Amino acid sequence: MAVSLGHNQYGKAETRVVRVYRDSDPHEIVDYNVSVALSGDFEDIHHTGDNANCLTTDATKNTVNAFAKEHGEAARQPESFGIALAKHFVDDTAPVSRARIKIEMYPWNRLQHDGTPHPHAFARSGEFVRTATVTYDGENLYVVSGVKDYTVLKTTDSEFHGFLTDRYTTLQPTTDRVMATSVTGQWLHTDTEQDWSKSFDQVVATMSSVFAGHHSLALQQTMYAMGEAIITEQPEIGEVRFSLPNKHHFVVDLSPFGLENDNEVFYAADRAYGLIEGTIRNDAFLDRAPAAGAAFDPGQGW
Known part of the structure; x- marks a missing residue:
């Protein structure tokens, strides 16, 4: 029976690094969770245990921390930080042919003091997590921005009917x-x-505005409308991918208590839930999408 090694990668996941910028007043802060995945000439590591080509995962963690200082300007944004890291691992480490950097950015807001923003005090914002994924193979550079855990709700202007029944x-x-x-x-x-x-702020603003103002006949329809508006406003975006769990709110039956419930009291169910996913593409850039398997992991984004 023939057996061979398929796609493989390794690295250090979830290196937490916080960078404080003290070169001006008020101070600035960025808070990252960085995961590094490297691919390349690593067959001997798997076949014989020869680690000569193995850059240690500890070294990748140390690189993330050092780059937060050495490349401080790039580290101000997750996309530019990811680009700097990915190019270093591929261009400066001979066995590495591809690097993927995934970054979660946790926003912080300034605290108020005597009615004004304090220059050195912050509160963690729980509105959403900003993300960036950078993939580089020495020639092709793919930069993907993103957002997750952005919970939104509208109390009306949403319908769902005419669906298939069995x-x-x-x-x-x-x-x-x-x-x-x-x-x-x-x-x-x-x-x-x-x-x-x-660009990130504009995407989130567009997405939020469309969700709020769109009279929805299905979450799929609203998803498409959000992606269409994002690409229309920023035509340099090649495609948008969404994963939208339907956070069901069911009307509670209050009739046993002699009460009428006119869409006022709900039970917010956490599971089971509908999961709506889709890609909205800018047709002008379809020819620039990476080959399947080259930079895309199904279910994980670019």
Whole structure:
């Protein structure tokens, strides 16, 4: 029986690094969770245990920490920090042919003191987690920005009816429901040199505005509308991918208590839940998408 080694990668996952910028007042802070995955000439490691080509995972962790100081300007944004790290691992480490850097950025807001923002005190923002994934193979550079854990809800302007039914269908159609989801979104940049923060803020603002203002007949329809608007406003974005769990809110039956419930009291169920996922593409850039398997892991983004 023939056996061979398929795709493999290794690295250090979830290196937590916080960088404080003290070169000006007020201070600035960035808070990252960085995961590094390296691919390359590592067959001997697997076949014989020869570690000559193995850059230790401890070294990748140390690199992340050192780069937060040595490449301080790049470290201000997760995308530019990821680019700096990915290019270093591929360009400066001979056995490494591809690096993927995944970064979670935890936002912090300034605390108020006597009615004004304090220059040195912060509170962790729980609104969402900003993400970035950078993949580099020595020639191709893919930069993907993203957001996760962004929970949004609207109390009306959402319907769901006219759906396929069979003998197992019990869900009743509705013309007025609560619609809520926790957005995980990723968007592929075709321009890898830009103001990352400005682009990110614009995407989140567009996504939020569409969700709020769109009269929805299905979460799928709203998902597509959000992606379409993002690409229309930023045509340099090649595609947008969403994963949207449907955070179901069921009307509670209050009739046993002699009370009428006119869509006012709900039970927020945590499971089972609908999971809506999809990709909205900018057709002008389809030819620039990476080959399957080259930079894309199914279910994990670019």
